[in-house]
Amino acid sequence: MNLFAEIRGLVIDALGRMQSEGALPGGLAFDNVAVEPPRDAAHGDMATNAAMVLAKPAGMKPRDIAAALARELSADDRIDSADVAGPGFLNLRLAPSVWQGVIGAVLARGDGFGRSDMGQGRRVNVEYVSANPTGPLHVGHTRGAVFGDALASLLAYAGHDVTREYYINDGGAQVDVLARSVYLRYLEAHGHQVAFEDGTYPGDYLVPVGQALKDKVGDAWVDQPEEVWLAEARVFATGAMMDLIRADLAALGVEMDVFFSEKSLYGTGRIEAALASLDDKGLIYEGVLEPPKGKKPEDWEPREQTLFRSTDHGDDVDRPVKKSDGSWTYFAPDIAYHFDKVFRGFDELIDVFGADHGGYVKRMKAAVSALSDGKVPLDIKLTQLVKLWKNGEPFKMSKRAGNFVTLRDVVDQVGPGVTRFVMLTRKNDAPLDFDFDKVLEQSRENPVFYVQYAHARVMSLLRRAAEAGLDAGDARLGGADLSRLDHEAELAVAKKLAEWPRQVEIAARTHEPHRIAFYLYELAGDFHALWNRGNDLPGLRFLQDGDEDTSRSKLALARAVSVVISSGLGILGVTPAQEMR
Template identity: 80%
Template sequence: MNLFADIRVLVLDCLQQMVAAGQLPDGLTMDSVTVEPPRDAAHGDMATNAAMVLAKPSGQKPRDIAGTLAAHLIADDRISSADVAGPGFLNLRLSPTVWQGVVAAVLTEGTDFGRGTLGQGRKVNVEYVSANPTGPLHVGHTRGAVFGDALASLLDFAGFDVTREYYINDGGAQVDVLARSVYLRYLEAHGQEVAFPDGTYPGDYLIAVGEALKDKVGDAYVDKGEEVWLEEVRNFATDAMMDLIRADLKALGVEMDVFYSEKSLYGTGRIEAAIDDLRGKGLIYEGVLEPPKGKKPEDWEPREQTLFASTEHGDDVDRPVKKSDGSWTYFAPDIAYHYDKVSRGFDALIDIFGADHGGYVKRMKAAVSALSDGQVSLDIKLTQLVRLFKNGEPFKMSKRAGTFVTLRDVVDQVGPDVTRFVMLTRKNDATLDFDFDKVMEQSRENPVFYVQYSHARVASVIRKATEAGIAVDDASLRAADLGLLDHEAELGLAAKLAEWPRLVETAARSNEPHRVAFYLYELAGTFHALWNKGNDLPSLRFVQDDPKVTAAKIALARATSVVIAAGLGILGVTPAQEMR
């Protein structure tokens, strides 16, 4: 049930009636007609722009169209009033039975209420985290992991066939540095004193890896040259780091469908195949690039390179894929990786990158456009920095990683549910302040608590009603007389529930899961307001002397908790049954 979509259908039907009656010309395009919440809730329940968008093509005044449309709409039992406002907007108020019907729909559909068909089963690949396998995940990775995972769940809820993917960056020089760092810990495990040169990884997390390597190979690599141990230690260390990363992700509630190795692209012909595909389209050529912006010509040595004509697909400049010495650039395996994604039949690709990857956006979009002949979309979402605070001051934990605050540090402090919710309280491209004191406060200022408290309050009401012998199971609540919900505060809460399906669709279209967190906070606020009104008006309390009235009121509360549970499920947060 999507009430906004249903009313839009009604508006379109009425417009067709106007066409049939000669009140509008035939052949008008109705695609731009919308039905949305009004900017000011005091103006009504919904608003349509129909008269505004049809005025010019029909040669009529917007207010004239709106007035005629209002007369058609008011004939429908669901519409209690239709008022023309401003230059021609039409504000609608719906009858109480509509809102009461929303409660019934939620109780009937359960947490599937709002589950959409926007995706129509289209295949979407969401790649996120994709950290170098050189150490545990840090707090920046945490935000990308939460954002990507919530986005994947949101798209699944909206009807897409979603694959969660992690790209293991195990093909570059940083993995050799990891191997050398593990080798030093391996020597330590054999009792040797070692020093970590600049550029190596001195974090304590590698101590256990060095000891594990000793357990596996004994002293076979002690005092041996890299030609003996580098490849084996690289593979061993990468596997150990990926085990650590998988464990970190699991602690956060994140599980991937696919782990794709960059290393698998090298020596297998996959990079060559991707570049050949572009070459066959006339997009690969030998050329010399202009000096980069800010670089003086005298400081730039022009060299002929193999270039991808990415400007033909929206990029600012063409990009090198092979260096003058014949080796691949960093961009080449990324092209090959996305070529593989396109070849796997995905209809859309989404990459979640850190803010420092902003310069990669246009070139990757150009590559996917070229590789798929414009048939596969790529949306790249950048996640901004996370700033940690405690007692209002910048906060630095003990860094067992040696150089950064880890995901585990954060999760161990506040738990996975709080971590996930807070990471979604800002849009992905805005810097996020994570205050360890505030996220544990039991107040309205803490959105995690505020939303969880609303769910726990409903659970408490249901427990108390059950103890009093009142039948409040879902089957009984579905049979309740919802016509008894007639106070404006109760109908307002039902109206807020009605926004959920539209919110899911809007958030999925824009790939913005933070909208779910914002909605849940607003829904919780509407519920708490009704609860607080009950302190002054006993007739609004959820448990009444009349069992029929109690059943209707608890049905509304239960519907609220169902939607909250569905939203928290998308965010990967467990709904609270009680607050401690």
Template identity: 70%
Template sequence: MNIFSEIRTTIVETLDAMVAEGELPTGLSWGAVAVEPPRDAAHGDLATNAAMVLAKPAGRAPREIAEALAVRLRGESEIATAEVAGPGFINLRLMPAVWHDVVAEAIDAGRVFGHSGIGAGQKVNIEYVSANPTGPLHVGHTRGAVFGDALASLLAFAGYDVTREYYINDGGAQVDVLARSAFERYREAHGLDPEIAEGLYPGDYLVPVGEALKEKFGDTLLDKPEADWLDTVRDFATEAMLDLIREDLALLGVKMDHFFSEKSLYGTGRIEAAIEDLRKKDLIYKGTLEPPKGKVPEDWEPREQTLFRSTAHGDDVDRPIMKSDGSWTYFAPDIAYHFDKIERGYDELIDVFGADHGGYVKRMNAAVAALSGGRVPLDVKLTQLVKLYKNGEPFKMSKRAGTFITLRDVVEQVGADVTRFVMLTRKNDAPLDFDFDKAVEQSKDNPVFYVQYAHARIRSVMRKVEALNQDYSDHAKLEDEAEFAVARKIAEWPRLIEIAARNHEPHRVAFYLYELASEFHALWNKGNEKPELRFVHEDDPAATAAKIALPRAVAVVISNGLGILGVTPAEEMR
């Protein structure tokens, strides 16, 4: 039940009637007509811009259209009042029965309340995390993992067919560095001093890899030249790092549907096939790039390269895909990877990148547009940096990882649920301050606690009702404005899901849950002053059945919302 969509349908039907009766000219479009919450709740339950957006094409004053529309809307069974405000907005108040129905619908729908059909089964591939398989995940990866996973759950809730995918960057020089670093730990496992030269990975996380290499190969690799052991150690260490990454993701409750290896693109003709597709579209050519902007390096010289005409699809400059020596640039396998996703039949692609990939967005969008003929949209989401604090000071943790703070460190400090929720308390492209003290603080200022406390309070009430063996009812008894405020907020949930899904913004769910919790806690506190607003009436089972419906509906929405965020609803707070 999306009350905003239902009232919009009523308004559109009314506008159709006005056209049929000559009050409005024919040929008008209702596409821009919207129904949404008013900016000030005191003005009504809903507001519509219908008269404002139709005034110019209709050649009429907006207030004139608004007055005529409002008169007709007042005759609708769901609408109590329709008042024209300002230059031509219409504020609507709905009949109390509407809010009773919203509560009953939430309870009856349960886990599917708010489910939307806007996805219509469209296949969406979300690639996220995709950290180099050279070590444990750090705090920046944590934000990308939480954002990507919550976005995947949000889109699935909205009716999309979602694939969670991890792109393994195992085709570049970084995995050779990993192999050499692991080999030094292998030497260390044999009692030799490791030579961690500059450029190698110094983290202690490679010590177990060295020991595992010793267990499998004994000392057979020690005296061999690098060329003889590099491939073997690289494959072994890469798989060990992937196991470590999977363990880290599991700590957050993140499980990928598919891991795609960059290495699988090389020597298989898949890169060549993608480039050939672009070549057939006259988008590959031999050329020389302009010198880089700013100070030109002394050793820079123009060299002919094989270029992708990415400017034909909105990029700032054309991009090299093959070096002058005939080897592929790093961009070529990325093109091939996205070509593979298009070939797999996805209707939409989403890439979640770190903040340092901002310069990569236009070229990747150009590649996907070219490869798909504009059919498959690509949305690149950048997650900004996370700064960690404790006791008001920047937080330093163990250096097991060598030079950075790990995902595991963060989760061990506050738990997976808190980590996930806090990571979604800011929009993905805004910097995030993660304060460990505030994250576990039991106050209204901590959204994690405030939302969980609301659910825990409801569960405590339900346990009390169950102990009294009293019956439930799906039909709420709403009398006080505080109760209607909660019901109105519940009614926003289906609309919120559609907006968040369309915009790929799971943080909206976290914000909404905090607002719903605030309305619920306000009602709870009011019940401390007015006994008739309390949910449990031990001597009046009928009153309990009617009053318990509203918190039951709140629990449904909080549970569904936390489920999207990947957070377990609290049964009790200690």
């Protein structure tokens, strides 16, 4: 049930009648007619721009269209009033029975309320995290993991067929560095003194990996040259790191459907096949790039390279895919990887990158556009940096990781639910301050607590009702007389519940799961406001002594709030609180 879509349908029907009656000319397109909440709630419950968007094609004054539309709509029992405002906007007030009906719809549909078929089963691949398998996940990966996972859940909730995917960057030189670092820990396990130089990874997380390697090969690799052990050490170390990364993701509540290895693209003809596809379209050529901006011409050494004509698909410059020495650039396997995604039949691709990948966006979009002939859209979401604070100071580095704060550092401090919610309290491309003290305090300023407290309050109400012998199961609450809920504070909560399906569709369409967190905070605020009004007005209290029917009506409203909060938290990957401790 999307009440905004329902009222928009009502408006479209009224416009159709106006056409048949000659009040509007025929042949008008209603695609841009919208029904939305007004900017100022004092103006009404909903507003439509119908008169504004139809005035020019109809050759009429917008206020004249709005006045005629108001007369049509006012005849419907669901509309209490329809008032023309400004140059031709139409503000609508709905009858209380409409809002009361929303509560009944929530209870009838349960966690299905707000679910949408907007996606129509379109296959969407969401790739996120995709950290180099060289160590534990850090706090930047945490934000990307939470954002990507919540976005995947949101799209599934809105009717898409979603695949969660992790791209293992195990084909580059960094994995050689990892293997050398593990080898140093292996030597250390044999009692050797070692020094971490040449960019090797000094984190303590490799100590058990070195010991495990010793347990596997004994002393066979001690004092041996790289050609003896490097290839096998790469495989062993990468496997160990991916086990660590999977455990980190599990601690955060993230489960991937697919782990795709970059290494599987090399030596298999898959990179060549992807570039051949582009070559067949005339998009691969041999050429020399212009010098990068900021470099003096005399410092520039022109080299002929194999280039992808990415400027044909919206990029600023063409991009090299093969170096002058014949080796692949980093971009080439990424093209092949996305070619594989297109080949697998996805209707839409979403990549979640860190803020440092901003320069990669246009070239990757150009590649997917070229590979799919413009049929498969690619949306790239960048997650900005997270600053950690504790006791008013920046949170210190993790000794275990060597030089950064790990995902586990964060989750161990505050738990996965708090971590996930807080990571979604800002839009993905905005910087985020994560204060360990504030995210655990019990106040309205802490959105995690505020939302969870609302859900816990409802659960407490239902337990108290049961202890008092009042049957407040969902079946009984669904049959309650909702016409008793006529106070403005009660209707305000019902109106906020009515926004849930619309918010889901907007958040899914814009790929912005933070909208769900914002909505839940607002819903919790309206519920807490109603609860607090009951301190001064006993008639607003959810449990009315000696009046079971009224109590059930009010409990129905509270239960509807908990249903929607539970659904929203589920999208965010957060378990709703049953009680606050």
